Amino acid sequence: MKNKTIDYILRATWQAVSRMYNEEAAKYGGTMATGFVLLSIDKEKGTPSTALGPKMGMEATSLTRTLKSMEEKGLILKKKNPNDGRGVLIYLTEQGKEKRALSKNTVIQFNESIRKHISDEKWEHFIEVAETIGQLINDKEIFNQSENIENETHN
Incomplete structure (x- = not known):
């Protein structure tokens, strides 16, 4: 990749990683974004919806769309935040926890595979x-x- 700009290398690599994760997630009826959200939600205490976007570097509109889809698929539940009546906490359902475990294993497998070569x-x-x-x-x-x-x- 000599003579290629830093941004080109980062973009091309990220697109390859993203495509790979999306192909893997599609086998289980998901997307990379869904997997990322599953991994970002505290599986015991839930996570405030307002904390997910910044944590993931995801735009609010994309996150809202992803959360709606996840709720429709039965992966998450939204509940009012008892500490902040205006806020919402996102919790994983049992199915969400199962999909989270798949996502976690996929990320671990990717990292281990790359680390073997570096x-x-x-x-x-x-x-x-x-x-x-x-x-x-x-x-x-x-x-x-x-x-x-x-x-x-x-x-």
Whole structure:
């Protein structure tokens, strides 16, 4: 993948991972998004619906659509939050817990398979690079960099 941009590599890799997860989830009547939600819900205490979007990096409209579909399939239950009358807690049904276990095993299998092909040193570098990219973006140091340099030279 030499001479390819970082964003191209990330996008192409993520699309391949996403396609793979969706193909696997389809075998069980699900999607990658459904599996991700199942894994993000606390299986004992439930999870506030407002906490799921930020936790998963998912837009509210997509999350709402996914939750509605999951509720219709009997994977989740919505209950009023006793600590916040305006809020809703999302709980897994027994079927949801079963599908969650499938999702968890799929993720573990993927990770174990990848780790067999990557040395510990390369794995550590991968994590470090990914975290650095995320941090630079979160700190707004990518596109504001030229503005920061300009401000420093004028001070």
